Amino acid sequence: MTVHSRLTAARCPVLILSLFAGLASAQEKPVAIVGAHIIPITGPEIAKGVLVVQNGKIVAVGQEGSTAIPADATRVDGAGKFVMPGLVDTHIHIGGVGGGDRSSTLAPEVRVLDSINVMDSGFRRAVAGGLTTVNIMPGSGHLMSGQTIYTKLRQPGGKPPKRIEDLYINDADGKPMWGLKMANGTNMLGDPPFSGTRGKSAAIVRERFIKAQEYKAKVAAANGDAEKLPARDLGMETMVEVLDGKRIVHHHTHRTDDIMTVLRLQKEFDFRVVLHHVSEAWKVADEIAAAKVPVSAIVIDSPGGKLEAANLIIETGGILEKAGVNVAFHTDDWITDCRLFLRSAALAVRAGMGRDAALRALTLAGAEMMDLSGRVGSLEAGKDADFIILSGDPLSVYTKVEQTWVEGAKVFDRSREEDRLFAVGGFGAGRDQEPYMCCVQGTGFVFGGKQWGQWGAAGQ
Amino acid sequence: MPKLARSEIRMNTRSLARTLIIAAAAFASLLPGAALAQVAIKAKTLHTMAGPAITDGVVIIQNGKIAAVGPAASTPIPDGLRILEANVATPGLIDARCTVGVSGLLNQKQDQDQLERSGPIQPELRAIDAYNPLDPLVDHVRSFGVTTINTGHAPGELISGQTALIKLRGTTVDEAVIKPVSAVAATLGPGAQRDSAPGTRAKMVSMLREQLIKARDYQKSLDKAAQPAAADPDGKPATAAEPPARDLRLELLAQVLKGEIPLLISANRAQDIASVLRLKEEFSTLRIVLDSGSEAYLLTAELKAAGVPVFLHPTMIRAFGEMENMSVETASKLRAAGIDVAIQGGFESYVPKARVILFEAAIAAANGLSFDEALATITITPARILGVADRVGSLEVGKDGDVALYSGDPFEYTTLCTGVVIDGVVMSEKPR
Numbered sequence: 001m002t003v004h005s006r007l008t009a010a011r012c013p014v015l016i017l018s019l020f021a022g023l024a025s026a027q028e029k030p031v032a033i034v035g036a037h038i039i040p041i042t043g044p045e046i047a048k049g050v051l052v053v054q055n056g057k058i059v060a061v062g063q064e065g066s067t068a069i070p071a072d073a074t075r076v077d078g079a080g081k082f083v084m085p086g087l088v089d090t091h092i093h094i095g096g097v098g099g100g101d102r103s104s105t106l107a108p109e110v111r112v113l114d115s116i117n118v119m120d121s122g123f124r125r126a127v128a129g130g131l132t133t134v135n136i137m138p139g140s141g142h143l144m145s146g147q148t149i150y151t152k153l154r155q156p157g158g159k160p161p162k163r164i165e166d167l168y169i170n171d172a173d174g175k176p177m178w179g180l181k182m183a184n185g186t187n188m189l190g191d192p193p194f195s196g197t198r199g200k201s202a203a204i205v206r207e208r209f210i211k212a213q214e215y216k217a218k219v220a221a222a223n224g225d226a227e228k229l230p231a232r233d234l235g236m237e238t239m240v241e242v243l244d245g246k247r248i249v250h251h252h253t254h255r256t257d258d259i260m261t262v263l264r265l266q267k268e269f270d271f272r273v274v275l276h277h278v279s280e281a282w283k284v285a286d287e288i289a290a291a292k293v294p295v296s297a298i299v300i301d302s303p304g305g306k307l308e309a310a311n312l313i314i315e316t317g318g319i320l321e322k323a324g325v326n327v328a329f330h331t332d333d334w335i336t337d338c339r340l341f342l343r344s345a346a347l348a349v350r351a352g353m354g355r356d357a358a359l360r361a362l363t364l365a366g367a368e369m370m371d372l373s374g375r376v377g378s379l380e381a382g383k384d385a386d387f388i389i390l391s392g393d394p395l396s397v398y399t400k401v402e403q404t405w406v407e408g409a410k411v412f413d414r415s416r417e418e419d420r421l422f423a424v425g426g427f428g429a430g431r432d433q434e435p436y437m438c439c440v441q442g443t444g445f446v447f448g449g450k451q452w453g454q455w456g457a458a459g460q
Numbered sequence: 461m462p463k464l465a466r467s468e469i470r471m472n473t474r475s476l477a478r479t480l481i482i483a484a485a486a487f488a489s490l491l492p493g494a495a496l497a498q499v500a501i502k503a504k505t506l507h508t509m510a511g512p513a514i515t516d517g518v519v520i521i522q523n524g525k526i527a528a529v530g531p532a533a534s535t536p537i538p539d540g541l542r543i544l545e546a547n548v549a550t551p552g553l554i555d556a557r558c559t560v561g562v563s564g565l566l567n568q569k570q571d572q573d574q575l576e577r578s579g580p581i582q583p584e585l586r587a588i589d590a591y592n593p594l595d596p597l598v599d600h601v602r603s604f605g606v607t608t609i610n611t612g613h614a615p616g617e618l619i620s621g622q623t624a625l626i627k628l629r630g631t632t633v634d635e636a637v638i639k640p641v642s643a644v645a646a647t648l649g650p651g652a653q654r655d656s657a658p659g660t661r662a663k664m665v666s667m668l669r670e671q672l673i674k675a676r677d678y679q680k681s682l683d684k685a686a687q688p689a690a691a692d693p694d695g696k697p698a699t700a701a702e703p704p705a706r707d708l709r710l711e712l713l714a715q716v717l718k719g720e721i722p723l724l725i726s727a728n729r730a731q732d733i734a735s736v737l738r739l740k741e742e743f744s745t746l747r748i749v750l751d752s753g754s755e756a757y758l759l760t761a762e763l764k765a766a767g768v769p770v771f772l773h774p775t776m777i778r779a780f781g782e783m784e785n786m787s788v789e790t791a792s793k794l795r796a797a798g799i800d801v802a803i804q805g806g807f808e809s810y811v812p813k814a815r816v817i818l819f820e821a822a823i824a825a826a827n828g829l830s831f832d833e834a835l836a837t838i839t840i841t842p843a844r845i846l847g848v849a850d851r852v853g854s855l856e857v858g859k860d861g862d863v864a865l866y867s868g869d870p871f872e873y874t875t876l877c878t879g880v881v882i883d884g885v886v887m888s889e890k891p892r
Contacts, residue, residue, distance in 0.1 A: 125779075300811065300812045301812065301815075301816055301819050302597070302600060302601075302812035302813065302814045302815060302816060303565065303596075303597075303600065303812060303813070304564075304565035304566065304567060304596070304597060304811070304812060304813030304814065305567050305808060305809075305810045305811030305812055305813040306566075306567055306810065306811060307566055307567075307568065309811045309812070310565055310566055310596075312811075312812075334778050334780070335811055337776060337778070337779075340776065340823075343873060346873030346874055347873055349873075349874050350873055350874045350875075350876065395873060395874055396872060396873065396874075397822045397823070397825070397826045397871055397872055397873050398825075398826045398872075400826075424787050424788050424789050424827060425779055425785065425786050425787035425788055425789070426757070426785060426787040426789070427755070427757075427758065427785045428785065429779065429784070429785055429787070430779055430780060430783075430784020430785050431784075
């Protein structure tokens with residue numbers, strides 16, 4: 001680019017913006033999926049429905065026949081297909097994501113956005129599984145392992161993303177949205193500066209929250225006077241946002257006593273929290289419901305592998321639902337495969353959860369737990385045009401994700417050979433693929449500096 | 461016992477079988493729970509795996525064995541039998557290769573017996589000395605219809621030890637075992653790498669070849685010692701060759717070399733699978749089963765030509781490291797090439813600690829395998845490969861009374877397993 005043309009471009013910001021809009025491929029011409037079984041999540045399922053999207057947003061959802069389809073719309077025949085919102089995963093570890101580095105057990109200043117390889121094929125697998133909004137999390141090897149990043153699995157210009165910035169979900173101030181990852185239990189135990197016991201874990205966290213309260217008070221007392229402001233502290237700034245309720249704590253926790261500890265700390269410091277994994281939540285469902293704290297549960301068909309997961313059961317979703325807890329599911333990819341996220345809801349239904357609640361747990365419930373329910377998680381006019389087209393009922397093993405759309409642009413199409421490779425696997429599907437760095441080092445899972453297994457052996 | 465002519469043996473086979481059944485019944489009646497080993501299963505769809513599915517089928521189990529199978533209309537149920545009803549019934553499922561009962565639920569040092577790290581070659585390690593029938597994962601996999609497992613030593617050493625075929629019942633391994641040495645487990649590829657030897661792929665293969673040649677020599681010495689002593693031409697008293705000192709390791713490997721015990725070799729990368737085939741070419745009497753085989757789809761013609769069956773990795777195995785190119789369509793590609801395929805539960809080093817083959821085969825059924833072929837990967841095919849098809853793997857008269865009951869298509873996520881019967885004993889009825 002010559003100097004002259006650069007200057008010219010600078011004088012034409014409007015033109016540049018419109019070019020970018022084109023690249024983002026939010027189609028100007030409406031697209032209508034006609035005749036599909038539509039699952040809007042926020043209303044009853046529609047046996048023969050219509051979904052109209054335009055400029056990256058949903059324009060209309062309704063019955064075929066009574067829903068206006070713009071004359072210039074590109075029609076997609078949905079007969080025999082199921083359409084539902086793009087799946088929302090509150091807890092995923094794709095892209096070789098890494099947070100804290102074990103130099104401290106508290107790393108609220110660390111941003112995972114600085115660690116993610118978006119060219120990792122994990123991103124291709126995720127859209128093959130119908131995921132459109134994901135919370136990329138650091139691991140559970142620290143009491144606070146860092147700032148997560150909320151992302152949309154976009155493909156700018158119809159191509160796989162190149163930078164994490166391509167995937168940001170920005171807030172009203174134009175800043176990327178994220179939460180704070182915390183963990184308790186056994187994964188982060190270790191020699192100092194790590195905690196050696198559960199009592200010490202809670203004490204370390206309480207001390208940090210108290211410091212954050214003091215920092216916040218100093219900032220308030222300075223009343224905008226730069227002279228009186230405390231020295232900038234990246235970790236404290238994060239903690240203050242947590243205290244202010246601007247950031248949600250995504251808390252790894254399994255055993256009942258650990259779950260109750262999170263609730264106890266939440267009550268003391270009044271932060272917003274989502275309980276994640278919760279192998280034993282089914283034992284304290286009423287207590288969780290009473291605390292009005294939402295849960296993002298993992299669904300795994302078998303228990304064990306570590307002490308805290310010994311009592312994991314697939315009935316958890318149904319038990320929490322009946323207790324009145326707001327339940328989402330997550331993949332925790334690599335723990336469960338993000339291509340099989342629909343299976344989590346199906347197994348929960350197998351074990352007693354209602355169909356509506358289980359499908360909500362894949363979509364709107366997760367969106368609520370990331371402050372995104374105004375934009376994603378259901379098919380409603382005005383929301384982002386994030387949806388998936390399925391070959392059949394979402395709870396059937398035989399159903400395939402055929403297409404995934406993000407903000408009105410198709411990001412996965414099973415009929416394209418290059419997409420299909422990541423959906424079914426095969427030679428080359430693992431290229432650039434890295435396990436997440438919290439827990440997997442070299443050939444084994446490592447928690448708290450302890451090797452838990454050999455992947456050579458576990459390659460089996 | 462008087463010697464019988466062949467024709468007499470043939471003539472007497474039926475009455476002998478009857479006598480044996482009566483004798484077995486008399487013996488079984490002494491065992492606890494034997495009174496329960498009389499059960500009839502009525503299924504709207506009965507998958508026998510010995511012919512087409514039967515609509516409104518019945519399986520009658522008496523004294524732990526299948527006494528009759530057929531359509532309800534032509535298969536009367538004797539009085540006094542307990543009757544179980546299901547929408548769908550299948551043979552009890554068989555996990556071709558797992559570590560259930562050997563690597564326990566908790567994943568703590570005290571319950572992990574699947575891999576001994578003290579040396580790279582230890583075929584003498586028996587699975588029966590490691591199996592814990594009371595580990596909770598035994599109940600867990602059984603609750604979904606698994607009745608027989610081939611469990612034992614995991615991949616992770618060049619030769620890690622033995623596997624055993626075990627029924628998921630009983631409080632001791634002796635009650636549970638049906639084949640104490642079902643295979644010897646070996647590994648090629650990064651999983652078998654050690655700080656000391658073997659440190660490379662080439663060293664792995666050379667060490668395996670050396671061991672097999674040693675086993676051949678050991679067998680020769682045994683054979684020589686078993687031969688009658690040749691008369692000394694000088695008229696001195698005849699002296700038989702001394703048998704070699706007993707060597708547990710070589711004893712086992714000699715049986716492996718003769719093809720009496722299958723050699724289960726874990727390999728994932730195509731280059732490691734090629735090494736498996738090279739070994740088979742050199743030691744043609746080996747009965748090799750390819751274990752895991754994540755890139756086996758690249759070598760289907762070669763595997764077919766070598767007659768090597770595959771115990772395929774779980775379809776939901778994590779796709780990274782040497783598994784990064786795994787595909788959920790591998791089972792269907794191998795079947796299309798005419799290769800015998802069983803799907804295994806495998807070994808897990810972390811969460812979850814076991815995999816349920818029902819769920820793993822379901823993914824294969826959804827990705828190219830027909831229903832019958834997918835069910836075969838967890839019933840009759842592993843039974844045949846492991847040499848126990850006379851007892852398990854299909855619902856046929858005379859076989860063990862192992863049946864799994866389901867509320868619908870067993871592979872559907874939302875179908876429940878509504879009953880599990882092993883040797884005619886109802887192990888569970890709580891829908892799972």
